[in-house]
Amino acid sequence: MTESTGGKATKKQVSADERRRLLVGAALRVMKRDGITAASTRAICAEAGMPHGAFHYCFRSKKELYAALLASDIEIDLEAAWPDIHAKASTRDNIRTLLHAFWSQIESDPEGQLVLFDLGSLALHDPELHDLPQWEQQAALEKATGYLQRFAQEAGLEYVQEEEQLAELLLATLNGVAWSWLSHRDNERARAALDQFSGLFATLTRKLADAV
Numbered sequence: 001m002t003e004s005t006g007g008k009a010t011k012k013q014v015s016a017d018e019r020r021r022l023l024v025g026a027a028l029r030v031m032k033r034d035g036i037t038a039a040s041t042r043a044i045c046a047e048a049g050m051p052h053g054a055f056h057y058c059f060r061s062k063k064e065l066y067a068a069l070l071a072s073d074i075e076i077d078l079e080a081a082w083p084d085i086h087a088k089a090s091t092r093d094n095i096r097t098l099l100h101a102f103w104s105q106i107e108s109d110p111e112g113q114l115v116l117f118d119l120g121s122l123a124l125h126d127p128e129l130h131d132l133p134q135w136e137q138q139a140a141l142e143k144a145t146g147y148l149q150r151f152a153q154e155a156g157l158e159y160v161q162e163e164e165q166l167a168e169l170l171l172a173t174l175n176g177v178a179w180s181w182l183s184h185r186d187n188e189r190a191r192a193a194l195d196q197f198s199g200l201f202a203t204l205t206r207k208l209a210d211a212v
Contacts, residue, residue: 016057016058019050019054019057019058020059020068022048022050023044023045023048023050023054023055023058023059023065024065024068024072025048026044026045026047026048027044027047027065027069028069028112028115029047030043030044030047031118031119032111032112032114032115036115036118036119036122041055041056041062063128063129063132066119066123066129066132067132067135067136069115069116069119070116070119070120070123070132070133070135070136071136071139072116073113073116073136073140076105076106077105078098078101078102080101081098081102082150082154084097085098085151085154085155086154086155087154087155087156087157087207089155090202091155091157091202091205091207092198092202093198094154094155095151095198095201095202096194098151099174099194099197100191100194102174103174103177103190106174106178106181107181107187107190110181110182113178113182114182117178117179117182120132120133120136137171140171141164141167141168141171144167144171145164148163148166148167149163152205155205156207156208156210157205157206157207157208158206158208159204159205160204160205160206161204166201166204169201170201173197177190177193177194178190180193
């Protein structure tokens with residue numbers, strides 16, 4: 001990568017983390033456009049505008065790249081939603097607010113979501129990759145459990161079941177809604193399903209006395 005300084009092109013220093021991020025983004029674009037099998041290391045580097053050797057500088061193998069891609073499905077930013085979660089609102093409305101914030105990021109890129117589903121399925125059938133879906137599930141479970149813990153604090157409530165069990169239920173529901181949505185692409189239908197789940201999930205909580 002270069003940038004111009006006083007009419008002369010100079011090399012721009014790019015950190016390894018930034019190169020990794022750019023390669024992951026390039027890999028996702030190639031997979032969305034041409035399919036997972038077309039995402040060779042050479043095609044990914046070409047898409048990112050990097051020399052082929054850059055891939056092995058950033059990733060030890062394609063498995064490590066696939067892990068980074070699957071991790072991108074976990075790292076959804078909900079920071080903008082937390083200020084809207086508060087103890088005075090109904091639990092159902094609070095849950096609905098959080099789920100819609102999550103869902104808005106899913107529905108913004110259906111083809112990317114489809115690639116991640118396909119990648120998980122590929123990993124389940126490949127002996128060299130079969131541990132990746134389990135790793136992703138565990139990482140997602142830990143992330144969801146953390147979200148639920150923060151949600152309880154912000155909304156002034158406690159759960160009537162173990163948080164990890166509820167996190168499993170939450171992930172299964174979101175994955176199910178996402179899979180259904182990929183078949184019909186009806187955003188309102190998907191959001192209606194999440195609204196219904198919000199009411200069901202609220203029955204698994206109770207307001208803390210000092211938050212009422």
